[in-house]
Amino acid sequence: MVTNTKEVKALDFDISRSTEEERKLSFKDEFCIGCGICEKVCPVEAIELGDIGAIVRNEADVPKICIDEDKCVLCGMCSVGCPVDALDFTVDGESIKDMDVYPHYVSSAEIDDETCIYCKACETACPREAITIARDLPDRAKLVTGEIEIDKETCIDCGICEEMCPADAITLEHKIPTSADPTVSSDINVDKDKCVYCLICRKVCPVDAIKAVCRTCSYGEYDLDPAAAEIEGSSFIDDDLCVRCGWCQEICPVDAAKVKKPFKGELTIDQDKCTSCGACVDICPCDVLSFPQPEEPGQIVDKVFKDEKYCIYCGACGNVCPVEAITVKRTDVDYTPTKSKSWKNKMESLKT
Amino acid sequence: MPRHIVSGLKYLTAVELVRNGLSQKEVAETLDVDRSTISHYLNGRNLSWSSIEIAETITQMCPKDFLLLTYALLDDLEKTRIMVKTCSKSKWDAIVKDSCIACGICVDTCLMKAIVLENLKARIDSDWCCGCLICRDNCPTNSIEILEVENGY
Amino acid sequence: MMELKVNQDNCLGCGVCVVACPVNVSISPEVAGGHGPKTEEVVMMVENGVIKLFTDANCTKCGTCQLFCPVDAIWLE
Known part of the structure; x- marks a missing residue:
């Protein structure tokens, strides 16, 4: 019908x-x-x-x-x-x-952009690759101040400053000398957007052709605008991919990430039964499980290591374990209220 | 012949609707037939008694057969609903148990359109329930009970 | 549901699957040390130089054998 x-x-x-x-x-x-x-x-x-x-x-x-x-x-x-x-x-x-009539898990993952320092630790740690941190770094030139000048008459075009400059700010126009123009370089220039006034060039120049001074070292930072050092950015969590595992919250150095998990529970691994096949490690969506490395030869470590901080008690590891060494217990399920008894019973049945 | 049975069913419905206080005009509109035809029906003309007898037999069949046969004859769901509701002499009380999961199969299968989902539970309007038990038979969780509370036969 | 399959023509008889199989290890612990299993209850064993399924009903389809087999001689499909 x-x-x-x-x-x-x-x-x-x-x-x-x-x-x-x-x-x-x-x-x-x-x-x-x-x-x-x-x-x-x-x-x-x-x-x-x-x-x-x-x-x-x-x-x-x-x-x-x-x-x-x-x-x-x-x-x-x-x-x-x-x-x-x-x-x-x-x-x-x-x-x-x-729709409000249907029950829903109460779970969320958020990154507070006010607190976030855009270090990208969460982006790297997220086991689902659900986080994207976009950041705009400040101009290097606005964070330093100084003077640099190369006396091109004295310069012998040896290229030592170019080779040693850690900021790649010095460029020589290298050339093959000819009888008409018997020099090895036609010009030498300093890119002041790149120069950090570290003074290495001045110190290594064999003919003292470089005059340079770091104003920050001599006079402090009075002529630097602190606002120019600020890092702009934004964070994004793809809700489709996020599993609320809590990696971002745990790894965030400034507590900008907050994760609310839908389940509470217990994850138990029977180390005697475990054969270290790795099925659980491979299936876990939250990187809860890993193989521990012995710190010294001969040390006996657990067959598989767990950190329940990241566990969402989904039970996938228990499903794949070929030797029934894993037990996942859900003790609490957080969901929005529903008037339907059968739906409520079903949500309650998730507790094991 | 099917046309005659339909006429018989329309006759029975018309008589019942007039008894319920509807005017001839309203009856004609409800059944989508000419007023003159209704007038003929009510005066006992233009209709064979055997058609009425067969129609009467159909209305007295088990509710599911009455509903499905009428729908098959009319091929018009709206009119089928009105005829079955009007000519059905029994009253039904529907109980939806808490085991209802709101899958909506009953809503989709109910020809009388007597069922809606409310707060993840089916609600059956006893005014429109014809006791056919199609919803009960299709319910995947056996959550529907239909009770005959008044037998008019 | 997937089924455990073997292709003896591809098999090198290396026995990696026998040792890797977590079910084998739990049924017959000596296989973890590279010894032949002592019972035909194990999922698979090397016999006459090639792999052979014994009690594949015990297979839990974890995919470990396929992961370790160097030559596509054992797989789930």
Whole structure:
């Protein structure tokens, strides 16, 4: 009587049902972290989590989840359960993420641009490459002040200053001498936008042809504008990619990043069962797990190391562990209230 | 023959609507037929009694058969809804259990358009519920119960 | 669901998959030291110089064997 249609695009797919209203579930494989929560919350057992260990580690051309479009009733529970943006559910084109009647995880990641010093530590650390820091550095010339002059009559074009200048500010116009013009350089110039008045050129010049002075050293910084040293920038977190792992918050030297995770829990690794196969290390979307290096020969280290600071308790590691050495327990789920008992029960069922 | 049965159904609906206090003009508009035809119907003309008898039998069939057969004969959902609502003599009470997940399958399958989703739960309007049980049979979580609270036959 | 496949023509018989397989190690710990497994319960073993699946029902499809195999002789698809 009412049937679903499935549209597959490479590893992504849409399942939809159009009658009075259009209900559509969209899966985006690149965002899927293999947590399997969708499989657990589906009320009609239409979802099957794939062999994500093999898929992720060997880059298999297989979607991480399968949804049977004949079983799916398009209720949207999987999309609400998905802790990332791999599953989106829309009713008449509007995402249920924007509808208050549906429960949502309470989670966020923000970088305060007022506090941020644009050091890019978060950008480097983010395991999902979700952060972009754009920064405008000040002109070097505005941070130093001084005088430099080369007496071209005295200069013997030896090029020592050019070779030693750490700022690449001195350039000689090298040439082959001819009988008509028996010199090795036609000119020598100092780029004052590059010069930092370090005075190395003056010190190394074998014929004392360079006069240079650093005004900052002699008179202090009175003629420098502190505003010219300011770094302008902006930060951006791609919400589609961010998994709220907290790496940015932990690594930020000035506490500019704030992350609110949807789950609390416990991650337990049985070091006796673990065989160090690395499946969990490879699947973890948050770089929680790593292999420790012994500090000295003969030292026995853990088979796999965890730092729960970064854990979102998604459970993907537990799904892939071939020897059941990992237990992920969710003790708390933070979500917005819903009037529906069945939806509330489903959200509560995520606690394990 | 199907046309005659449709006429019989229209006749039964017209009589019932007049009994409910509608004017002939309103009945004609509701059923989308000429006023003269309604007038003929109400005076017992231009209609064979056997058509009415068959129509009556159809209205007394189980609600699902009544609904689906009427829809098949009329091929017009709006008129089907009105006829079934008007000629149905039983009253139904619908209970939606808390296990409802608001998938909307019932909304999509209900020919009477008696169901809406409210706060992630189906709400069934008993005025329009015809007791066909299509929603109950399609519900993936078995969350719908339809009770006959008044049998008019 | 994926299935574990082998291609004996490609296999060098190096046994890396046998040692790398975490399921093998937990069933028959001596394989971690490079010794042959003591039971046919293991997922795979080298027999007559080539890889052979024994109890592939025990495979949990973690993909470790495929990751370590130097010649595409064992894989999941």
